[in-house]
Amino acid sequence: MANLDVLVVGGGAMGLATAWRLARRGREVLVVEQDGIGGLAGASHGGRRNFNPHFPHEPHLGLLRPAFDAYRELEAESGRTLLPGTGIVSHGAGLPAELVVRRMRESGLAGRDLGIEVLGADEAERRWPGIRFDGTVLHTPEAGGIRADETLLALAESAVRRGAEIRLGVRAEIERVEDEGAEVVLESAGTGARERVRARTLVVAAGAWTAAALGKHIGLPRLRVTEENPVHFPRYDAGLDWPSFNHWAGLEDPRYREDYWHPVLYGMLTPGEGVKAGWHAVGAETDPATREFLVDERVVDHLRRYAEDWLPGVDASRVEAVACTYTTAPDGLFILDRVGPVVVLAGFAGEGFKFAPLIGRIGADLAEGGPGPEAFSLSRPGLRT
Ligand SMILES: Cc1cc2nc3c(=O)[nH]c(=O)nc-3n(C[C@H](O)[C@H](O)[C@H](O)COP(=O)(O)OP(=O)(O)OC[C@H]3O[C@@H](n4cnc5c(N)ncnc54)[C@H](O)[C@@H]3O)c2cc1C
Numbered sequence: 143m144a145n146l147d148v149l150v151v152g153g154g155a156m157g158l159a160t161a162w163r164l165a166r167r168g169r170e171v172l173v174v175e176q177d178g179i180g181g182l183a184g185a186s187h188g189g190r191r192n193f194n195p196h197f198p199h200e201p202h203l204g205l206l207r208p209a210f211d212a213y214r215e216l217e218a219e220s221g222r223t224l225l226p227g228t229g230i231v232s233h234g235a236g237l238p239a240e241l242v243v244r245r246m247r248e249s250g251l252a253g254r255d256l257g258i259e260v261l262g263a264d265e266a267e268r269r270w271p272g273i274r275f276d277g278t279v280l281h282t283p284e285a286g287g288i289r290a291d292e293t294l295l296a297l298a299e300s301a302v303r304r305g306a307e308i309r310l311g312v313r314a315e316i317e318r319v320e321d322e323g324a325e326v327v328l329e330s331a332g333t334g335a336r337e338r339v340r341a342r343t344l345v346v347a348a349g350a351w352t353a354a355a356l357g358k359h360i361g362l363p364r365l366r367v368t369e370e371n372p373v374h375f376p377r378y379d380a381g382l383d384w385p386s387f388n389h390w391a392g393l394e395d396p397r398y399r400e401d402y403w404h405p406v407l408y409g410m411l412t413p414g415e416g417v418k419a420g421w422h423a424v425g426a427e428t429d430p431a432t433r434e435f436l437v438d439e440r441v442v443d444h445l446r447r448y449a450e451d452w453l454p455g456v457d458a459s460r461v462e463a464v465a466c467t468y469t470t471a472p473d474g475l476f477i478l479d480r481v482g483p484v485v486v487l488a489g490f491a492g493e494g495f496k497f498a499p500l501i502g503r504i505g506a507d508l509a510e511g512g513p514g515p516e517a518f519s520l521s522r523p524g525l526r527t
Contacts, residue, residue, distance in 0.1 A: 146172055148509055149326060149341035151314040151355060153179060154186040155290075155495055156487045157347035158297035158308075159502025162216075164509060165304035172339075173306060174328055176313040180294050183430070185349050185467050190412040191290045191495035192386045193225060195256065196232040196280050198245040201475065201517040205497055207251045212499035213288070220296035228286035228411065229385035231266060231279055235392025236405065239278040256284050272382045272417070272455020276389070276397070286386040287410050290495060297498070316344070319359040323483050343509045345485040350430035350467045352488040360481045363525040365489060366470045369428040371441045372420025373463045374412065375449055375456035382455055384411035389452065400451070402444035409453075417456045419445050422492055423468060435465040468492050473524030476501070478515060480508040486520065 148164055150157045153175025161173045180187045193213070195206055213225050232242070243260065246252040259282070263275035298308055311331040317338075318325040324344040328337045348355045350367045377384070389407040391398050409419040424441060442463050449458035471477055471489035478501065479486050485508045487501060494501065508514045516522070 144337070144339045146170070146339050146341040148172070148343045148345060149174070149314070149324070149339065150345040150347060151316070152347040152349060153298070153308060153310065154184045154347060154349050155294060155297070155498040156490065156501050156505065157345065158294060158301060159498045160345050160347060160487065160505030160509065161306045161308070162297050162301040162304065163502040163506035165301045165306040167506060167510070169509070171301070171306040173301070173308040174312040174314045175308065175310050176331065178310050179298055180291055183433070185469065185490070186290065186294060186495065187466070188412070188464070189289070189291050189415060190410050190418065191288045192230060192408060192410055193285045193288050193496040194230055194386070194388060194408070195246060195251055195282055195285050196230065196242050196388060198238060198241045201515070202493060203245060203249055203251070205500060207249065209497045209500040210256055212503065216293070216296055216300065216499045219300050222289070222292050222296045224289050224293050224296060225285070226287065226289065227284050229281060229283040230286035230387065231270065231273070231281050231385045232388040232390065233263065233266070233275045233277055233279045234390035235277060235395040235398060236390035237278065237280070239280055242280060256282060258282055270383060270385060272377065272384055272453060273387055274452045274454060281385070288495060293495075293498065297502070314355070316355055316359055319344070319482060319484055321482055341483070343483050343485065345487065345505055345509055347487040347505070349488070349490075350469045352469065352486070354431065356484065356486065360484060360486070361520070362486070363472050363520070367428055367430055368423070368425035368468045368470070369433065369436060369438070370420065370423070370425040370466050370468055370492065371437050371463050372418050372466070373442055373445050373461045374416035374418050375453065375458060376416045376460050377456055379455065384417060384455070386410035400447065402447040404444070407448060416462070417453065419449060419453065421445065423470070425468065428467065430467065433467075437463040437465060471525065473522075475522075475524065476518045477520060478504050478508065478518040479520040480514060481520065485509050
């Protein structure tokens with residue numbers, strides 16, 4: 143039986159980021175991914191994600207500045223541009239604009255290379271005529287679209303360049319977890335070949351499959367997996383500038399009476415695919431083992447009607463839906479913790495990608511026996527039922 147230093151289960155954004163950080167520190171790392179890099183069943187696929195600094199919620203807010211810096215570090219190491227500075231705008235009756243500006247400044251997030259500009263709706267519509275704005279508009283030019291597919295490649299290439307090994311099409315079955323390490327069977331999807339290995343440290347970054355992979359070995363809170371359906375719309379004018387965008391509905395406000403509203407809409411331009419728009423966290427529960435990649439036509443209809451009213455720059459009649467999962471802990475916060483030889487990185491819901499290179503650093507710290515952030519531990523009060 144082969145003895146490994148660190149085995150990472152899952153080659154999505156979080157597993158690859160952890161492998162990169164560990165390999166940089168000279169650790170011997172093997173990543174196994176049951177699919178390919180950016181496979182459609184995982185949550186990290188697609189061309190774009192948003193780096194959205196316009197939310198006032200701790201403790202995730204406190205991770206944003208180091209996450210932005212971690213992206214710059216990964217760009218420098220990989221030679222790829224990952225945060226091209228498309229900009230991001232937030233507006234709507236439910237946007238706590240003053241609070242967001244204050245928190246961005248107090249937390250040290252705004253300043254240096256990450257700004258915050260406050261605009262009126264008329265000025266914003268002059269700059270970005272593809273979007274109809276409501277109320278105060280916040281704009282951060284340096285944030286916005288993350289090149290998600292490039293980020294996965296940057297992480298994988300940088301990890302391999304630093305000595306990590308990544309095996310694709312290999313599924314891990316965790317057989318035993320003891321204080322000194324974990325015993326795992328690795329099965330190749332192509333050949334069916336099985337190999338039993340022993341890892342001193344096991345990092346589980348298995349997204350929607352976390353409970354299936356690990357649930358019988360350590361106590362986990364219930365992780366809710368939901369099928370989310372954002373859509374892409376074609377643009378009328380490819381020459382228009384499109385920042386990423388968030389529209390915070392004011393559900394108590396009479397102007398938000400239409401029944402298509404949900405609390406927060408996010409969107410961005412994805413080159414080659416169109417303008418993406420999605421309601422944040424409205425999907426129905428699903429099971430990754432039996433998932434049929436269903437599209438909820440009601441959600442799609444709500445997005446189409448939203449676009450008719452608020453996105454004059456897109457053809458709302460032509461819509462392509464996407465199916466993607468959120469995996470969410472009971473209190474909505476990430477899980478970044480270690481139990482014996484097992485590091486658990488889970489519950490990234492619809493917010494994880496912007497933090498990925500930083501989560502990799504936290505995952506590597508945990509794998510090396512360091513402490514993790516208390517707010518994201520498995521023993522925090524929010525996970526006690
Ligand atoms: C529609 C949508 C929009 C989003 N928008 C944003 C956004 O704008 N900004 C943002 O910051 N975040 C966003 N997110 C969230 C972000 O994409 C996710 O939080 C992040 O990608 C999760 O990464 P992960 O590595 O935890 O999971 P995954 O990418 O799912 O990776 C887990 C991997 O583990 C593999 N695996 C599982 N079990 C095994 C096993 N036993 N053996 C081998 N491999 C295994 C799976 O195949 C999978 O590839 C969005 C998510 C979705 C779905």
